[in-house]
Amino acid sequence: MCRISEVVTSGATLFLVWTLFCLLAANCQAQTGMIGNPAEKGARLPRLTTVPDGSILLSWVETIDGGKQNEQHVLRYAIRSEGRWIRTGTVAKGENWFINWADFPSVVVINDDFWVAHWLVRSPGGRSYDYDIHLSISTDGGLNWQPAIKPHRDGVAAEHGFVSIFPIGDDGAGIIWLDGRDNQTGGTGKFALRYTRLDRDGVLHAEEVIDADTCTCCWTTAAASVSGPVIAWRSRRDGQIRDHHVTRMEDNKWAKPAHLGRDGWSIDACPVNGPGLIANNNQVVAAWFTAAASQPAVRAALSHDAGKHFSKPLEIDTNQPLGRISLAWLDERTAAITWLGAIDKTSRQSPLMLRKLSLDGKLYPAFKILDIDPGFATGVPQMVREDNGRLMLAWTAPAPEYGIRTLILSAH
Structure with missing residues (x-):
């Protein structure tokens, strides 16, 4: 049985509390509550990652409406520690971004001051699903970001996406992605999983193919x-x-x-x-x-x-x-x-x-x-563990009014 209680507060923030008595190991109690976050109304594509010091990072994309020809997108982030949001920042802003519920940007903390972020930009002259990965480095803890570079150096208008970024030691970041260049140039129908290393000084190592035939998306x-x-x-x-x-x-x-x-x-x-x-x-x-x-x-x-x-x-x-x-x-x-x-x-x-x-x-x-x-607009719900032991979840509230929903869960 689950007992559900609901509390609604005034203003823009809706606070819901459920107390669930669930049959876990020892009649474990799980408590959830919707909490506010710094994302603007209309934000989409949340991603949650952990920071080495135990805090968490929420990133998302906001849209600046300049009309169909001049619409811009912004990649932003916020840090949460000890139960509160302590700072926010902006990584990049630009036009012609590729926005997709399943293939979306990230901001990853490699160590305290070395961060790597990625977002997707449509290939010039390409088709609907031809887009490039843009990477940026910060070496001062997310305060300033270097000009974008691409991990793939093929120059082919093709799908490059579904990126994962991870630490390699203290001074390197591993980058993997799905790459459609071979399908585009040779008509093979094959996508590859590729890898490169990005050093904190901005040096990209040679590309490697890990798997020459992968699922595409x-x-x-x-x-x-x-x-x-x-x-x-x-x-x-x-x-x-x-x-x-x-x-x-x-x-x-x-x-x-x-x-x-x-x-x-x-x-x-x-x-x-x-x-x-x-x-x-x-x-x-x-x-x-x-x-x-x-x-x-x-x-x-x-x-x-x-x-x-x-x-x-x-x-x-x-x-x-x-x-x-x-x-x-x-x-x-x-x-x-x-x-x-x-x-x-x-x-x-x-x-x-x-x-x-x-x-x-x-x-x-x-x-x-x-x-x-x-629906696809909800995206891929995210989950990480906070430094206080609770779980945080995030997803996109769907149209007509997009927005990031964040939830705290204690499930011990």
């Missing part, structure tokens, strides 16, 4: 284990088998990609549903969506050796979920997974679900946080 993910980065993505094998793969970096080299789950999902088009990864020391949790054999499911797997080997898949939800997964640590031995559950046939809403998973493979009962619009 499922977001990638990365996590930093104590042994090095671990990355995951949806690959493509044997024609149209679109299962997830994973690899790790050891001694500055990527290991041979390995299957994650071996679902055997054959699908002729991209499902636009990427994986999630988190790491703590050598413990790694992966989660993903599949619909193999026409059976939608959210699954997870565990690694205790920094991504070298993963457990057999654990079934998180087999009741027609939509996916759009996020992961966060609750403590050193317990992870939280969120996803969108099955659409209610009456309300047309989808429950934002949460389930706890311990590193010994124990699954706790799933529970609903709240119902949200399952």
